[in-house]
Structures are given as structure tokens and as C-alpha cells.
Amino acid sequence: MRSLLGACFFVLALAASALAQEKPLSTSKEMDQTVRITVTGEIEFDYVWRRQEITAFTGGVSGSSVPGDSASENTFEGFAALRMNIELSDKVSALLEIGTKRVDGGKINFFAGPNGAGGSTALTVQLREAGIRINELFMPELSLQAGISQWGFDVRNRGESLAFDLRHSQRFSRNVSAASDNAATLRNRAHDPEELEPVGFWLRWERTSFALDLVALPAVIEGGSPNNDEAVYALDLLYTADSKGSRIGLIVAAIDDPGGRSTVFTYGGGVDWKGVENFDVYGEFYFQNGWNNGPAAGITPVKVGGYAFQVGARFDIPGDLKPWVEANLTYYSGDGDAVANGKSSAFLSYENVHDLLILEDMYLGFDWDTNYRAIKISGGIALNAGAKNNLKLMTVVGLTQTAQTVRFPTDTTHKLGNEVDVKIAWEMTKQVVIDLGVGFLFGSKVLELSMGGPAAPDAERQTILFTLGMNLRF
Amino acid sequence: MGAILLLCCTLAQDDPAQVWITVTGRMDMTYAYRDRRINEASLWTPGGLAAGSPLREADTFVLPDIALRFDIDSPAGPAAIEIGNLPLHFTSSDPRLQEDRLGSASAIHIDLLQAWMEPVAGLRIGLQDFVWDPMGRGQPLFLAPSASESPWAELPDSTVPPFPASGTNTVPQTRRDRLRPAGVTAKIDAADLTLFGLLVSEGGSVRLDESLAGAIYEKALGRARLGGVLALLSGDSRFVDHDRQVWTAGLTLSFASGPFFAGAEGYVQRGDAGARIRAEGNAFRAIARYADGIRLQATATRVSGDRRGDDRKEGRFLSYEDNDATLIVEGNEFGLDIDTNYETVQFSAGIPIPSGGTTITPQVLVALFRFLEAVPLPPDPLFGVSGRSRSLGTEVDATLDAAVSRQLSLGVGGAWLFGADALRNFTASRASQTWLATVGFRLRF
Numbered sequence: 001m002r003s004l005l006g007a008c009f010f011v012l013a014l015a016a017s018a019l020a021q022e023k024p025l026s027t028s029k030e031m032d033q034t035v036r037i038t039v040t041g042e043i044e045f046d047y048v049w050r051r052q053e054i055t056a057f058t059g060g061v062s063g064s065s066v067p068g069d070s071a072s073e074n075t076f077e078g079f080a081a082l083r084m085n086i087e088l089s090d091k092v093s094a095l096l097e098i099g100t101k102r103v104d105g106g107k108i109n110f111f112a113g114p115n116g117a118g119g120s121t122a123l124t125v126q127l128r129e130a131g132i133r134i135n136e137l138f139m140p141e142l143s144l145q146a147g148i149s150q151w152g153f154d155v156r157n158r159g160e161s162l163a164f165d166l167r168h169s170q171r172f173s174r175n176v177s178a179a180s181d182n183a184a185t186l187r188n189r190a191h192d193p194e195e196l197e198p199v200g201f202w203l204r205w206e207r208t209s210f211a212l213d214l215v216a217l218p219a220v221i222e223g224g225s226p227n228n229d230e231a232v233y234a235l236d237l238l239y240t241a242d243s244k245g246s247r248i249g250l251i252v253a254a255i256d257d258p259g260g261r262s263t264v265f266t267y268g269g270g271v272d273w274k275g276v277e278n279f280d281v282y283g284e285f286y287f288q289n290g291w292n293n294g295p296a297a298g299i300t301p302v303k304v305g306g307y308a309f310q311v312g313a314r315f316d317i318p319g320d321l322k323p324w325v326e327a328n329l330t331y332y333s334g335d336g337d338a339v340a341n342g343k344s345s346a347f348l349s350y351e352n353v354h355d356l357l358i359l360e361d362m363y364l365g366f367d368w369d370t371n372y373r374a375i376k377i378s379g380g381i382a383l384n385a386g387a388k389n390n391l392k393l394m395t396v397v398g399l400t401q402t403a404q405t406v407r408f409p410t411d412t413t414h415k416l417g418n419e420v421d422v423k424i425a426w427e428m429t430k431q432v433v434i435d436l437g438v439g440f441l442f443g444s445k446v447l448e449l450s451m452g453g454p455a456a457p458d459a460e461r462q463t464i465l466f467t468l469g470m471n472l473r474f
Numbered sequence: 475m476g477a478i479l480l481l482c483c484t485l486a487q488d489d490p491a492q493v494w495i496t497v498t499g500r501m502d503m504t505y506a507y508r509d510r511r512i513n514e515a516s517l518w519t520p521g522g523l524a525a526g527s528p529l530r531e532a533d534t535f536v537l538p539d540i541a542l543r544f545d546i547d548s549p550a551g552p553a554a555i556e557i558g559n560l561p562l563h564f565t566s567s568d569p570r571l572q573e574d575r576l577g578s579a580s581a582i583h584i585d586l587l588q589a590w591m592e593p594v595a596g597l598r599i600g601l602q603d604f605v606w607d608p609m610g611r612g613q614p615l616f617l618a619p620s621a622s623e624s625p626w627a628e629l630p631d632s633t634v635p636p637f638p639a640s641g642t643n644t645v646p647q648t649r650r651d652r653l654r655p656a657g658v659t660a661k662i663d664a665a666d667l668t669l670f671g672l673l674v675s676e677g678g679s680v681r682l683d684e685s686l687a688g689a690i691y692e693k694a695l696g697r698a699r700l701g702g703v704l705a706l707l708s709g710d711s712r713f714v715d716h717d718r719q720v721w722t723a724g725l726t727l728s729f730a731s732g733p734f735f736a737g738a739e740g741y742v743q744r745g746d747a748g749a750r751i752r753a754e755g756n757a758f759r760a761i762a763r764y765a766d767g768i769r770l771q772a773t774a775t776r777v778s779g780d781r782r783g784d785d786r787k788e789g790r791f792l793s794y795e796d797n798d799a800t801l802i803v804e805g806n807e808f809g810l811d812i813d814t815n816y817e818t819v820q821f822s823a824g825i826p827i828p829s830g831g832t833t834i835t836p837q838v839l840v841a842l843f844r845f846l847e848a849v850p851l852p853p854d855p856l857f858g859v860s861g862r863s864r865s866l867g868t869e870v871d872a873t874l875d876a877a878v879s880r881q882l883s884l885g886v887g888g889a890w891l892f893g894a895d896a897l898r899n900f901t902a903s904r905a906s907q908t909w910l911a912t913v914g915f916r917l918r919f
Contacts, residue, residue, distance in 0.1 A: 033880060035919055037497060084542075086499075086919050088881050094917055096501060096542065098557070098584050105580040127559060127582035130501055130540055132882060132915055146915060147503055148576065199503075199536040199576040218505070218534065222577035225531035226507075229577075 044078035046469030053463035057190035097129035103193035165352035178340035259293030306347030334371020336404030357439030417444025504914030511908035522902030556588035618796035623651035625792035701726035720745035733766035747788035755791030779815020801889035867894030
């Protein structure tokens, strides 16, 4: 739902009118150090309606909604951002972005949200991006980015990284558990939206179809002492195999979390093959080992041994309406032990998979991101609504289960439920997209039991989410 | 530094109503590794901190200093709006003594830093930066409220037990802040005069406001430059109360000729430092500099402290200083920010070396420090003080800056403070040395 529009980048230089008239950069002669700044921005404004089974776990507007004391809520959510790309020279540039945040500090920021005293409060303007980039550092192929890092590892490059998208994810260790998921798990996952702010440097060596990245982010989450920081160090390789954009990616990453013995290594990679006409076949696999102290430092470390994979295929059917279908199997390992045994088998990651509005989306739904398996069938068409193929309709059906048993006091289950979503994106102009989404989750025994079980008055196996919004990029 | 353009309206170029907006900004980002002993000593707790305190551990963080400024030039006169973060603003109970770290639970907040207009040339009204740096070296000793913490907040804390009333009243304190003064400044070029009246901290009632008012005179006399300041620092803005109102008079003189620069500044204070305690602080600094390729500088600084807590005198020099010449002892970004009761002699040398299109500048600074009034020493029991020391140690700073372009430079630095016996009573390990390392970049556009 988010960012369905591709980059309709309309550059508004600060000398907006001048550029539009193809005039050169305007300045005065006494300003001998004038540089060009390109200003772009984004506004995302969504109306979101969540039924009470969702707000019971996301926390709702109050942040304190719980099963038995929650209500359906309709809210306005989103953000506004202003980005400046500062061109210092042909080789050196800087990026600065300020604006509000859709989620921050583990909670959703609502427009006109409550101030705790009967009134509402304005959203705070915050720092979103800050960094420099130096191209041709020592050699033509080498570039350096320092500051808040935009690095991620996404073999398909479709904005849904299976394991490494730090900017749209939570702390790495949030799913560490030496025992199975339980009655508190759904709330823990749904109640923790975050966009991390990893700081460090990113070196990229790139020649023709090869790109090699070395990433050091010592302050993904700042904890004071180096022992209390969450840090990411990674080396990845991306190879673009053909002109269609087929890619092969490999990565090895070390994530250091608070605590004396708390480092997890993740190895993996994937292939996105577009060799056969109209077919896009892909697969990714990651596994990890190491130790982690869990969300709170000082706890006896547990051994980590999770894995994750996805395979899928997309077929673009020739035709004016650009129909397409896709099938995907996603798997994140979980821990099934009834009693904590010193080993956590749940896959730990900075994932940003959000095909399903309720189960997977961090901004809207539960963000169930480990101990998870799903078969997702999706398809769509693009109609004409004032322009060619600018009205995109898609639907996705997700058949999901937990990979390992979730244990409740009175029952156990794998049934995470089935979800059907319908999404519409109307690209009114190159800058404006109107989004609509409806999500329907049913047959979720995990949801019902997390709400207290069949006997609890509000407990349901199904829930609904609706969202209607606008995205403006300029 | 450099500016950028900005034509804001589509009016014809010769339209007298045309408004020019110039956008400038800064983006500094520094990764710091701060030794645990700096953290612990920053609280100046006799005996050091209890086991388990997060300040007894080393500290790493990335400190951003980001600002975006819009200068509006219109027929109504110049005006400016600046927004950014406040890297030194310290208002929470954050035990790490440093807010605005990147990667914290919440993203960095962007605040209003400046908003002023000049309806008449030289008359600036509004929220504004105000820094007076008569030596021009970027380390103002007295008047930089927009880069400093309040001098008044130190007073109540200096007599808390175990410090006896009979001993020194000058307990060092580490407080990091950047105040946002609002009010009026008037620069009258014809008279070489600057007048200022600024509200530094809003307390609600006039009796609780903190303000700063006065006049600065600066006159060029050939190669020399003469200056004087008379300022009233008010912790209580109601003039008739005569409470917490300190007058400061200062004189500065500098001389520049080719690569040589020499200057001196001195200040004395009189007035009421609160509760009918007489203010008797003073400060002095002398600088000699040679810069012709190689840069050599010698600095001597003395800022008074208080001798006794049981008399009716406040000997500390109260100021809105922003003197961060050394990374550990004086630095307010990462160090102890000691700004009173000390004297120091500093020598520095640096040389720019062109290298592959960039300019690399290594610099070394050696600073000898000494407390003017002795502070407690171990092995004092926690609630009794016997030994005292004036030894604040020797600091060696080494920095390396590489100018990637006119706007961007990369820097790495290290600082080592040793022989600081006075720190022993404020660290559990009785440490007399500590260190700090930084790496980062500095962007001006």
C-alpha cells in the first residue's frame, strides 16, 4: 500500500521557476560558493480503519488498548518530508531530509493524536536523512556514503527485503526466544513499529554488473556503552546478470547486540532470474548462527540458529491491461520448544515484507515476521483512468501458518489464518497516487487465543482493515 | 561559509519587490568513543558512581549537528529562519549526559534555532544567535549564549554535601546546553557599538526570567583592534530586586600584522550572585599566533573560582562561554566542559599539507591545566573531605582534518588527559587519566 507508485520524481529546485524555464542556476556574483540544492518531498496521508482485534494488539491511539478493552478505530496516519540533495561537486554530495515520521519510538504517530490532556498534538518535525556521499574515492569504482545509511539488501529490489531493510524494521533481537511463541507474542510483534536510524559508513565498489558493498553501522540502535549498542557489519555482492535486471546476491552479516556474547552471523543470498520472457523466478535463502542476549542485556545468552527462505514466480501476461499473476512461498523459522532450552530457532532479521496488510505490514497490522510460513497468490491488472494503465488493481490471497506451534495456556495452534487483500492504486498524475486497501483475515486461531480464547467476549478469529490514502511525491 | 542561491518568486528580475532567499546550512556528524572515566567524572560525584551506573562504562555515539537556514532578503529588510537540532541540549534525565544521539529510540527532533528580522539596518529582533568573539578564534570566553549553558544553574549545586562550607565552593560541573536567546540587538556601525537585550531563559514571572543586556564597543585602530564590553547578567530580571544580577566589564585588545596575531582579553564581575552573595569573578586570556603555512599558537587562560563556601563572596566567573579549545577538559561536545576555576597554558601547531586535490591538516595541541582553587581528593570517606588538589593534568590533543572540498572536510581526533589528580575523587577507580577519540565529517553549504 505504501509507495506503490514508482519514483515520480519531480525535481523542484529551490530556484523552481528558474529551472522550469530552463534557466541556469540563479545566484549573485558575490556568492562564489553557490551550490545546487534539489528539493524534493513526499506527503503520505492515509485514513486507516482497524477493527478492534487489530487495535487490541497494536495498542490503538491510546497505545494501551488490549484484548477485552479495545475498540475499532479510524485514524489519519502518514508523514510529510522535505528532502534536499546538495551537490557540492561532481563527486561529492550530501543528503538532508526533515519531516515527520509515520512511526517512531515503537508507536504510530497519528495526525491530531491525543496530547494526554484532552486536546490534540501536532506531529514533531524530525531528522529523517543526513549523510554525505563521495564518488570516485581513491578509484573510479569506489564510493563512500557516511551518516544515516540507506543500505539494504534486497535481491529483487522491490522494496520488500526478506532480511535486511533497517530503515523499515525493528531491533534485530526482538524475536529472540528460547521457547515457542505464546500468548504475548502477537502483541509484542504488533506493538513495536519502528524505523531504525542506522549510522555509519557504506563503501561500494561497482564496476559494470558487479557491486560489492562493505557496510559498518556501529550505531543502529544507540545504547551508550559499545556493549549496549546494536551494530551491523555486512559484506554483500550483487551481480546483475542481464539487461532485464536479473540479479544474484550474496551476503554475510554480523549483528552485534547488547551484552558480552551477543553476535549473530547471517549468511545467504538469492537469485532473481528474468531470463525467460515475461517470467520472473526468484528465490532467497538465509541461515544464521551465533548468540544473543535477547531484548534485554544481561540475560544468559541463547544460541541462535534460525533460517528463512522464499521462492516465487511472477508472470506478466501480455495485453493492454498488463495483467500479472504471482505465487510465493515464504518461510521464517520459529522455535517450537515448550520449555526454554537455551536455543532460539526463530529467524532474526530486519525484514520488510508487507504483502499482507494485516499479518505482515508493520505500519498497519501485526507485523508477524518470524515463525511464519505463507503461500501467497496474487494478481493484478492496470486499467486506464485518465491515462494509460494508471489504475492498478491487485488482490492477494495469503494462506499462512506459524512454522512452529504457538502455545497458549489452554491450547496450541499453528493457525495464523488466511488473508485476502484488495488493493487499488490510482496514479492521478506522476506525483499523486490515491491508494485504497482492504484486508480481511479469517480463520486465525492465533488471533482468537491471543484475545483470551473462545470464551472471551471479544475474541474473534477474523478481523478487517481498511485504508484509503494519498501519496504525493514532488 | 558558502551559500546557495535562491530565487523565490517569479517576478521580473528588476522588480523591486523581488524577494531573495538564500539557503545555507551545516551538517556535522561525529562518532565519538568516550572513555568511561570522562563519563563518570562528568557527574563530579565524590567517590565516583555506584557499581552498575551506565556512566561507569565507555560510551560510543554519533552526535549530529544539523541546521538549515533561510535568509530572506526583501524590501522590508533582511530576516532569517533557522531550524536544526540541539546537540547539546540537556533537558532530560538521560543518564548518558548527551541527547540527540543518532540511533536512539526516537529520531532527532528539529527545533527552531533562529527567527529574526531587521526592520532597520543593524536592528535585529527575534530569536537569534548571539556570539561575541573578540579574538576571532572561535572560542569566546565570555559571551556566546547561543552556544552555552546558563551560568546560574551551577550556583545551587556547589555547596551540597560532602563539600564543607569552609572549603572551596567551586565544584566543577559538566552541563551541556545551547541556549536560545530572544530579544533585540542593535549594531550601530557609525559608533562602533553593539547594544543587546536578550531573554536567555523564560521563567514565567519576570522575577524568574534569565536575561542578558549590555553594550559592546569595538574600534579598529590601524592594525590593532580595541574592544570593551559592559554586560548585566540577570538570573532575576526584576532590576529592583538586586538579586542574582551580575555586572561584567571587559576590555580586549588585539593586533594583527601579516601572519602574526596577538590579543588579550580580561573581564571582572561585580554584583549579587544570589542570596546577597557578592560576585567577584574574573577571567583573562592572551593569545599569540603565527600562521604562514605552519600554524603556531600559544594561549594562556585564567578563569577564577571560589575559595570558600562560607563567606559572602562568589569567586567564580559567571559566563556564557563557548571555549572548547581542548577536547576533554574544555570541550562541551564530548568532554568535561570545565569553564571556571582553572588556568591553562596551551601550545598548538598545525600545518596544511596539499595532497591529491585535498588539503590534510594535522594538528597537535598540548595544554597544561590547573585548578585555581583546590578540589577534594581521595582517600576521603564519602561524606568528609580532607585532601585537596589543584592538579587538573595535561591534555594532548591530536587531530587530522582532510578538506575534501570547500564545503566538506573529514576529521579524526584523539585526546589524552593525564596527571589529573583532581579527578581521582570523582571516579570509583581513582583515575587520574582519561581519553577520547572522534571521527566524523563537517559540511557547510
